[in-house]
């Protein structure tokens with residue numbers, strides 16, 4: 001069953017207006033006419049008119065509150081690649097910005113995944129496109145999501161290739177950008193295509209066997225909590241039962257080697273309130289109603305995750321002693337959790353996103369810096385994997401600045417994250433006010449103070465053996481190279497003085 005609901009330009013316009021009432025939607029209609037004309041007569045493998053793919057891609061972008069240029073570029077994204085119309089035509093009609101986005105997508109689409117060898121190269125290109133303008137990647141996600149929904153038209157081998165590529169490259173990047181809405185959907189669609197048997201089994205358990213019990217329990221909680229919140233004077237709130245996506249269940253079962261029932265012991269709800277102080281009030285009220293499982297409280301509002309995710313998490317023993325997980329957050333945080341970086345721009349600019357570059361996450365900037373130094377894509381990917389794909393640790397400076405560093409980082413990694421000169425002149429470290437060795441592995445929440453000696457000539461070569469971040473390695477190597485260069489020059493200069 002391939003055909004998804006028919007998409008129209010009016011539905012897209014409606015969605016865009018919902019997010020930004022003042023948006024110039026005439027341009028959207030123009031884009032539709034232009035793309036419709038260009039793709040005329042073309043059909044997808046599923047038999048649908050090609051323009052349906054363009055429109056669905058665009059709609060997905062409007063759903064995550066992407067800006068108007070991105071939504072327009074979504075409609076036009078396959079025009080230069082697949083029709084007589086050129087990139088120049090697009091730019092002439094719709095301006096430089098839309099032209100730039102469509103160009104980025106066209107370049108990206110030329111990357112074909114061919115297993116391990118090409119993997120690094122395509123990942124590198126994805127990162128570069130992303131670093132230039134993250135919106136290009138948003139379009140690519142939407143494009144891929146719709147392609148996955150309509151994979152049925154393709155031969156098995158090709159289907160598996162696309163699904164695997166998505167699972168290995170696209171979904172993790174969507175996660176890094178905090179666009180959970182895309183990440184979940186991408187993963188579950190890939191899961192379905194790659195492991196159809198397992199998918200069906202889990203879907204049945206979750207959607208059929210467990211559904212009634214789950215819904216009853218959640219209704220019960222909603223009623224109890226809703227009443228208590230009102231009694232305590234919290235007027236505005238929304239309590240939602242949370243859907244767990246199947247691929248994450250599958251992964252948990254594999255990693256922890258557990259059965260479905262063990263993982264599904266936990267029920268999950270979300271409470272959405274207008275502002276942050278309400279979040280903490282709701283937390284207090286929940287803890288008053290049900291005994292918290294003390295080890296399971298996380299304050300991602302005070303200390304957001306590296307991708308910007310904010311929320312309070314707590315697990316309590318709910319009615320009947322059942323472990324029940326709550327996420328408590330504001331409406332804005334909720335949008336950000338679904339739409340990630342896209343919503344971030346949206347809120348920053350009060351409803352009309354502009355200049356996404358300003359809001360690039362720190363790790364995107366790090367990627368750009370890494371790229372400048374890397375010789376080939378393998379080296380580049382090694383660094384990216386080490387820096388980005390590992391679990392991050394939050395380390396604090398004495399002033400309270402937070403640095404996120406990969407697992408296994410040491411005070412030297414921290415020193416270079418703060419400043420190159422601090423790294424180069426480091427002689428010691430205080431971790432939580434206690435003298436510590438420079439190669440000690442830092443833990444989440446550690447407070448680190450670096451002791452520096454300005455007379456120190458530069459880093460110690462031995463540090464290279466234990467530092468974890470690409471940045472520290474690069475800076476140490478650079479400093480060592482400079483100093484040996486200096487030494488060599490000294491040797492070349494005739495020594496005249498006796």
Ligand code: MN
Pocket residue numbers: 053077078143
């Ligand atoms: Mn496409």
